[in-house]
Amino acid sequence: MRDAYVVGAGQSDFGSFPGESYRSLFRTAFEHTLEGTAVEPGDVDEAIVGTLGVGGRQLGLPGPAVTEHVGLHGVPTTRVENACAASGYAVRQGVQAIRSGMADLVLAGGVEVMTDVSAEAVRYWLGVSGETEWERLSGTTFAGVYAQMASAHMREHGTTVDQLSHVAVKNHANGAKNPHAQLGFECSLADASAAPTVADPLTLYHCCPTTDGAATVLLASEDAIDRFTDARVRVAGVGAGSDRVGLFQRDTYSGVPAARRAAGTAYDRAGAGPGDLDFAEVHDCFAIAELMAYEDIGLCERGEAGQYIASGATRPDGETAVNTSGGLKSKGHPIGATGAGQVVEAFDQLTGAAGDRQLDAPEVGLTHNVGGSGGAAVVHLFERDHDWADVSDGEVVA
């Protein structure tokens, strides 16, 4: 089983772009991904594209539809979908392709277009990622499902609305430093807690926006990596898990068992644990999701996430920086692109290319990507495997 490395990673801006198509967004991400590498499109052996359905435009074959647009027609291309975890799973499948020996260089990424369809259509497209019979058709929205999780966490552990709001404050502060962020402005605790209610107890600032965007990652085998870059970021561990699609069928409302399983596997494979992390990008589609993630990936004990965020431990200067990119909350959440977008931030942090958000020489980072309300989850651990002297601002200098 040979190792897989991230060679490059890039994304489009995340936001509302009526002048762009799902194809043009994917192309922008791909072009940014090639920057600073010696990769030519002809080097790519395989492509994997995560998307929920590009807003209904191309429900079948959206994979080949975007890869042909960047000059990769002919290359084996698979679309994968696991709702909001689509491109996290695409990256995982890329790792499998490389470890299998069937590919040396793989493009894995995702794309979604969400803002130029009606509110009704957005509700439909999100709803179809939830459980159909007992959630969507009974009128439960995604905000409603996560509100039930927040209510359970508050009841069981005493978590407060202000603790939820700390997620928004931190992630907006981070996103304000990210030129790709959709909502790149700061907010105060009072702004977040006093904002209009979307689904009690979640306010507007506890919910991520709807977003257009794309993100892609190039993965190479250990045999091929040196042909393409000196910036060596190793995939140290990968884990995935699934669960019942409907929240009401699970053992708990206040955590995501699939994510716990995924993180456990990823740590095992990496021979590492939460104490080794310098940073994490976690799936904060709603503020409660970030708090549950802290517990599921082991940054704090179960039930303590509210106090943990309030302590500042996950700020950029804290114990483990979380969502330096701004997260889904501020950077945005283009469903199919989100998981790969997390890897873009991890790669940038580990190669010194994170600009105003750059952490001080991080060694290990984690990405945590959840589909639906937890029907699927995937976790990756990435490890710096190059000297800092070899890279600067993501460009190879050696």
Add this chain to the structure above:
Amino acid sequence: MRDAYVVGAGQSDFGSFPGESYRSLFRTAFEHTLEGTAVEPGDVDEAIVGTLGVGGRQLGLPGPAVTEHVGLHGVPTTRVENACAASGYAVRQGVQAIRSGMADLVLAGGVEVMTDVSAEAVRYWLGVSGETEWERLSGTTFAGVYAQMASAHMREHGTTVDQLSHVAVKNHANGAKNPHAQLGFECSLADASAAPTVADPLTLYHCCPTTDGAATVLLASEDAIDRFTDARVRVAGVGAGSDRVGLFQRDTYSGVPAARRAAGTAYDRAGAGPGDLDFAEVHDCFAIAELMAYEDIGLCERGEAGQYIASGATRPDGETAVNTSGGLKSKGHPIGATGAGQVVEAFDQLTGAAGDRQLDAPEVGLTHNVGGSGGAAVVHLFERDHDWADVSDGEVVA
């Protein structure tokens, strides 16, 4: 790179089943897949589910939605989609998972429900697998796209309507022996050629039906296979290819370049060629597709497929039996289940479980699965790796 084996394979009946759901069909296929093996559901490390979207019921997370229903919640589950090649790609991804060392036993399959939605919805669901801007939105149906391919083949190579009809006659004769077939009746050459036109030159008998159904395959690593069965069917080679989604953008109308690339890779990996095949299951969504497949997988020279089928070379007693299952034409075409369904027939033939359709001790078989009109294609070669004395009717006797 360790070898992958097929441990078991099974399917639901293919047909119109208003009393079944996508979940119940998947369960039936899974139960048949376990038969004759020592596999318990808890042995499964990973699952991959191909579907176009189960008729719009569960557009997001249909993978976990079906695997939870067969007791596999918790297991990493990915949905893959490449239109009509969805579960062919699912099987390929299963092979990668095993070769990567990340899984020892993988469930790969697919499911679709197509017959209890309106004709308009079926047109939509098929249309969205074609090119959107210039095909679907301009009113071109899938039959229309394949009719253009048939017209090109007739013009370039002199192929006749009766030669197209030979596909229907052969495949209905085979399907009449398959208890799972949707259209398990025979037809005559005159029936097929004189049937009403669907899209000139294609008649009703040159088109496959719309179908509900599911099919699944269990794949094991060479390290694990002996724990589960003595029926050793090796995945000798795998190949995949993509192409421009729109027919009008490709180099040829009278062949499927993605399938040619996929077959080339599969033969290379297997160290084999078309002369080694005892049988093939090919993607005959329309009669012309089977003729193009003969040429794309190398059974005959380019342009000669019409004469080749008329010669009887692909009948069960011919040079290379093609679509002993009845093919998409007679057995049926439940989009997401089709590719895995082809592997079911290959497994049954190679383990002596094909009943009235059983070939005489075949050694090597090929499956050929195409997405859309050729935007994606995947080819597998399977090889018998057990003594015939060890298996009988698909049950291990040793």
